Structure formats: structure tokens, C-alpha cells
Amino acid sequence: MNEAIPQLLTYDEASLDRAFAAVAEEVRGGTSSLETSEAQEAFRLHWLGRKQGRLKLISEAWLKSAPAEARKPLGIRFNQLKQEIEAALQAPVAAAGAAVVRGIDITLPGTVRQPGIAHPLLETMQEIVRVFHHLGYSTNLGPQVETDFYNFEALNFPQNHPARDTQDTLQIADQGAKPSRDRLLMRTHTSPVQIRTMVAQAPPIRIVIPGKVHRNDAADATHSPIFHQVEGLCVDTNITFSDLKGTLDHAMKALFGSGVKTRFFPSFFPFTEPSADVQISCIFCGGKGCRKCKHSGWIELLGCGMVDPAVFASVTEERRKLGLDDDAYNPDRITGFAFGMGVERIAMIQHGISDIGQFYSGDMRFLEQFA
Template sequence: MSDPQPTPTSLDYSPEHLTQRFQTLQAEFDLGLREASTPEELEDLRLKWEGRKQGRLTLLSSLWLKEAPAEKKKEIGQRFNALKDHIVSELQRAAGSRGQNVLDAEAIDITQPGTRRRLGAEHPLIRTWNEIVKIFQAMGYSVGVGPEVETDYYNFESLNFPPGHPARDTQDTLVITGQERKPLRDRLLMRTHTSPVQIRTMEQQPPPVRIVIPGKVHRNDAADATHSPIFHQVEGLCVDTNITFSDLKGTLDHFMKALFGSSVKTRFFPSFFPFTEPSADVQISCPFCGGKGCRKCKYSGWIELLGCGMVDPAVFGFVQQKQPAYDPKKISGFAFGMGIDRVAMMSYGISDISLMYSGDLRFLEQFA
């Protein structure tokens, strides 16, 4: 691109001289426009003429218009505006034309066969998660979420785990370092179950409550075929007036039939959990052999799947500190929890839990 001529700082104000000067400036711009062959060069030309501080139009305005005699300002202004309009319109036209050329070069021929994008598929864990949640949503339950880094209070104390309980042992719980100076209830840890969300929900919402809580949990377990330091749980909570153990049994029986088929049977055995009383373990008749006995049920005909029970009044006592509506004399409720990973492994015949966390496409493609 040729170098521009210097902008004149003085001017002969005769009409002939003004015409010659402005024609020279326009010709200089037109030459630069013809030589600008790339978008970068076109942008440089625009800045050279339209730049706010050092653009030639700015200099022309400050040097010619301001210094011109009063009787000449109108004529010079008209000629200046004509030159400016020419420059602006030509730059816009050139930018549009060359931009269209770029679009034409990159245009897609819709008559050509397209590149087929491979569709993804839900991970077996996510698929099982969604199936479980949908069943409870159909029964009127909402979905709760909460932090994975919890305080000792929400993870243990408010759930009736007293200090010294085995579940607090560092061999089971992953604790955050540097918490020794804090009171025990304020120390941070990786949640070992999704139960803290039950407490947080009750503190924020008066009864009735019906909530299902899927999520990731952490425990200091040695990795093997059936254990992982990271796994997934889904827990449920129902609190209202006159909630009984029969409601719990009916809810879980309906859930099992919806998930595994209408022929599945359930049975309950006494158990113990600090946050429920009475507590129970739940077994289902093996959906794979119909209760006759197979490898998946260890030839017993039954598979233990989850734990449950009626919410211990002591738990309501902790909630009452922030939400007085949870008076154990007036309300009752039940809670339950199960491992999503275990249900997925059982449903899809997966023998090693580590396969679900390996990211191996050869394994995951089986479920596409």
C-alpha cells in the first residue's frame, strides 16, 4: 500500500484550490482502498482515515475547519462532510463485499453427505440415578441437593451420632486438614452420606416434607470389586402428621416393584441406625431368578438392598433449634437410603465397581 501524502496544515481558501485539495484526498483514499487486499489491510486503512486521535479526518477537522475564516467554514464543512461520507460508505461497502467473499468460500454445500455425529448415551450410574428419582417424583417427592464438604454437625451430630461413634473414626471418614482448633461440630469433612441434606431441608422448610436426595459421598474405603472411596447414594425423607411404619413399607414396596418389576416381593428385618427408631433392613426377592436362587442372590432367593426406619425423635430435637414446627409430639416421619452404584451393578451385571469410574469406552459403549 502506498504511503499517504501529509495532511496540509494551511489552505488556500479559493474554490478552485479547495476543489483540488479535496479531490486529491479522495483519490489518495481510493488508491489505498484498491491496494487493501486483506481484511487486516482494510482495517489499517479505516484506522488511518477514521481513527479518533490520529485519523486523517480528525486532523482535517481540527486543522482546516477550526482555523478557517468564519465566512469559509460552511463551504469547507460541506466539502469535508462529502469526503467523510465517501470514505465511510466505501469502507462499509468493501468490508461487506470482502466479508461475503469469505462466506462464499466457506459456504456449506447442503447437497453433500454430512458428517454423522456419534450420539452419546447415559452412563449406567446416571441412568440408574434418573430411574430412581423419577419413581419418587411420580409419588410427589421433590429432589434435594447439598454440599459434599460438610460440617461434623450436619454429617453426624444432628443425625444423632454422638462423639465416639464408630462412624466418626478417621478410618471411615475423610476429614479436611487443619481443623483441629475448631469445635468438633464445626470441623469440615467429606460427607459420608446424603443424610445432611435431610437436616438442612427440614431447617429451611416446615412439614410436610417429601424429598429424595441423590448424590456423591466419600468414605475411606479400600478399593476392591465392590468398594470405592467415592460412590453414590440416594436417600429419602417423608415427614408429616400421622406417618407410620406402614407408610414406609408401602412406599418402599411400590418403589421396588416400579424399579424391578411387579412380581418383586419385599421383606423387612430389624436393624439399627442412629437416626431412625425403629430401623430395618429391606430385602427384595431376586428379580433375576424369581426367588429360586442364582449367583446374583447367592442362591438365597433374596437380595438385601437398603436400610430404613422411622425418624428418631432426637433428630427432630436438633431440627427444632431452627425450625420449631418439628415437634416430635405432633409429627413423625420415615427415612431410607440405598447405594445407587450397587443397584446399577446388579441391574446391568457389572462385577467390578471400578469399571464405572475408569472412563473406559470399551466398557461404556455396552450401554449405548
């Protein structure tokens, strides 16, 4: 036992109180000279030093050799002693701080804190969502880890569709024992939220779905394995392709200016029929033709189409399993349209950015341009 620490002969409450009271008195005796930073550091090392601090010596002399029944009351008093030492060290700091506060010239300008700003991708996504909010759409969200049913099967993707391949989809490990429809993956689009909404809610539906999606893509100037989409769904009676065209034409004008034009080309998506790709007149050259629009005068921006009746059939089957109204999505009286656009692509066009990787680089020099 270290000679600097008195030996404990008994461990009853009274003996412990006397022993720790003596040490606490020693601590208080040393606090009267803590007026300089050197004195405070010396006091800290004397009591809290990791190798030869007096608190460590007390621990070795009293705690380690104590019988089991005495360790709890010893530990309680030991922690109280440590807190008293730490409080003694903090008191001079607080007093010094108070002295500084009294010396502040309140007529001087305050410290200016630069406000944070939304990331350009988040700002663009919110701008798109606001456009559709003004048209009466509400926002719905869903999980990024999805089942095969919601991500593919209910959206009319056949089992052999290339999008299901591991080359295109990030699969969750150890899913082989599950039925194929229940296997988990990282969602490749925000379309599963369309299915989840229709399963849970009867028409009419008008929703916009912003969110992050994942694909097994190699990163380059225009591709990223993580990116963002905004999709929309409108389901009701008497919804036509003309409604879809008018909605998207209005949205593109709200995003890119009233002078922008839209045009639709036939396309194919498993979950819409008919389907279309949407182009806008080049915002850089006004449709005359330039390098950014590859001298065509048009920029391809998003995909859309009328909801395929096969999707309504999948929704109806799932609703029946849940005991819900099985005629809510009867394609004989219900129609709808859906659309989807990449947020990064729109942000790149709006801000003249040529490399998608800049959004994810964390380079403050790039991000500060949007402040």
C-alpha cells in the same frame, strides 16, 4: 539498532503515526502475493517469526529504547500493527473457505454427529428419583463438604461412633481449632440434607436426595471411596412404618418389575428407630436361588426406618437458635421415615456388572454399551 528498522528520533504523536504508517504500507505491499500456503507461511515468518521476525525487530528497536512516557502510545500502535498482519494472514484462509462452501453438493448426506448419552450411574439415579417424583416427592440437594453437626451430631451419631473415625471419614485439614460440631469433612451420606431441610422447613416434608458421597474406603470390586446415594425423607402427622413399607415396596416394583417382592429385617441406624434392612427377591432367578443371590433367593438393597425422636430434638434445638417455630417437630404429634440406597449397587444389579470400578474407568468400550 538493526539497520533494517529506521531509527526513531522523536516520539511525538505525529512522528509515531508516520513511522507506523510506513510499516503498515510495507505490510499491505506484501499481502498481494498471498495466494499459496507457501507464500502465506513465508509472510508469517517474515513478520511474526519469533527470532528474526520484523515485528520482533521493531519491538527491540522502538519499544525497548523508548522513554517511559512514549511506551503506551507505542504499545497501542504496535498492537494495531500486529492485528493488521494477522488479519492479512486470515483473509486468504477466509476466501479459500468461501470457495469451498460454494462447491458443496447440498444433496449429499450430512455429517452425522453421535448424540451424547447420560452416564449409566446418572441414568440410574435419575430413574430412582423419577419413581419418587411420581409419589409426590421433591428433590433437595446439599453441599458435599459438610460440618460434623449436620453429618453426624444432628443424626444422633455419638462421639465415639466408628463412622467418625478417620479410617471411615475423609476429614478436611486444619480443623482442629474449630468446635467439634463446626469441623468440616466430606459428607459420608446424603443424610445431612435431611437435617438442613427440616431446619429450614416445617412439616409436611417429602423429599428425595440424590448425590455424591465420600468415604475412606479402599477400592475393590464392590467398594469405592466415591459413590452415589439416593435418600428419602417423609415427615408429617400419622406417618407409620406401614407407610414406609408400602412406599418402598412400590418403588422396588417400579425399578425392578411388578413381580419383585420385598422383605424387611430388623437392623440398626443411629438416626432411625425402629430400623430395617430391605431385601428384594432375586431378579435373576425369581427367588429360586442362584450364584448372584448366593442361593438365598434374596438381594439386600437398602436401609430404612422411622426417624428417631433424638433427630427431631436436634432439629428443634437448631430451629430455636434461628428463631423459628420450636414446636414444629414435636415427636408427640410428628413422625416420619427415612431410607437410603446406593446408586452403584442398583446399577450393578440392573446391568449385571460385577466391578464397581468400571463406572469410573472412563473406558468408552464399557460406556458405549449403554448408548
